[in-house]
Amino acid sequence: MAVILKGSDVSRAMKSKMTADIDKLKRSGIFPHLAIVRLGERPDDLAYERSAVKKCEGLGIRCTVFSYREEISQEELIREIKKLNRDDSIHGILIFRPLPRHIGEGVIKNVIDPGKDVDCLSPVNVAKVFEGDDSGFAPCTPEAVMEILDFYRIPIEGKNVVVVGRSMVVGKPVSMLLLRKHGTVTICHTRTRDRKEICRNAEILEVAAGKPGIITREDVGEGAAVIDVGINMDAGGNLCGDVLFDEVSEKAGYITPVPGGVGTVTTSVLARHVVQAAMRTL
Numbered sequence: 424m425a426v427i428l429k430g431s432d433v434s435r436a437m438k439s440k441m442t443a444d445i446d447k448l449k450r451s452g453i454f455p456h457l458a459i460v461r462l463g464e465r466p467d468d469l470a471y472e473r474s475a476v477k478k479c480e481g482l483g484i485r486c487t488v489f490s491y492r493e494e495i496s497q498e499e500l501i502r503e504i505k506k507l508n509r510d511d512s513i514h515g516i517l518i519f520r521p522l523p524r525h526i527g528e529g530v531i532k533n534v535i536d537p538g539k540d541v542d543c544l545s546p547v548n549v550a551k552v553f554e555g556d557d558s559g560f561a562p563c564t565p566e567a568v569m570e571i572l573d574f575y576r577i578p579i580e581g582k583n584v585v586v587v588g589r590s591m592v593v594g595k596p597v598s599m600l601l602l603r604k605h606g607t608v609t610i611c612h613t614r615t616r617d618r619k620e621i622c623r624n625a626e627i628l629e630v631a632a633g634k635p636g637i638i639t640r641e642d643v644g645e646g647a648a649v650i651d652v653g654i655n656m657d658a659g660g661n662l663c664g665d666v667l668f669d670e671v672s673e674k675a676g677y678i679t680p681v682p683g684g685v686g687t688v689t690t691s692v693l694a695r696h697v698v699q700a701a702m703r704t705l
Contacts, residue, residue, distance in 0.1 A: 434690075441482055460507070478690040516541065538703070541563070555603050563690075567686075569597075577627065584601050594631050648676060651681050
């Protein structure tokens with residue numbers, strides 16, 4: 424039976440360092456502040472918003488939600504983001520994606536201040552991830568994956584690492600972070616031939632395909648570390664990952680649960696990015 428990689432244990436370890444930095448900021452009259460920008464009321468956005476607000480406020484980080492109607496014009500949204508850029512009391516900005524079709528993400532990502540872009544929307548921060556430059560902010564979920572591997576002391580250097588999914592939100596950036604730790608990384612996607620065989624040879628298997636149950640027992644090698652980033656709803660309306668947890672956990676050496684795994688750490692990484700952005704104002 425696999426060791427369960429609980430996100431709550433990782434988050435607790437992160438909290439102590441953040442608390443010390445937050446106390447230092449407040450002694451200097453600086454109160455870390457996250458602005459969440461949400462368009463419409465998509466259920467997954469609302470769920471993540473609740474989780475992020477709870478995490479931030481529990482740490483003493485102020486969190487303000489700026490909610491707009493889904494029909495807001497691109498020009499109006501740009502004006503609102505620029506206001507947040509100019510507001511010195513706000514240290515981090517999180518814009519929920521995907522944006523409505525009439526708003527160009529390619530336009531919006533060039534508007535947000537890279538210094539406040541705590542989830543790597545700006546091309547400036549994306550480039551830094553690919554260059555190995557730690558001065559920017561990596562996307563929260565890929566960084567959460569790295570935090571879990573580090574906390575549980577799962578070595579990456581020299582390991583055969585397979586990433587399932589090639590999105591700019593998780594797949595590509597997490598591949599860059601894994602390469603930085605000297606993993607030998609293979610990316611699988613919808614057109615990959617012999618995906619099952621490639622996955623079976625992975626010592627670390629990171630799954631971010633967005634398809635419930637895409638990874639079965641037959642896709643996993645004995646003793647592999649399986650990191651499930653997927654957040655889906657099953658037929659019964661319950662949260663589930665991209666990995667069939669019950670059967671894969673009998674074969675893997677380590678596995679993250681859904682819920683209670685990567686998502687739990689993602690909100691902690693978000694909070695840490697806000698604190699780091701605030702620390703830069705000292």
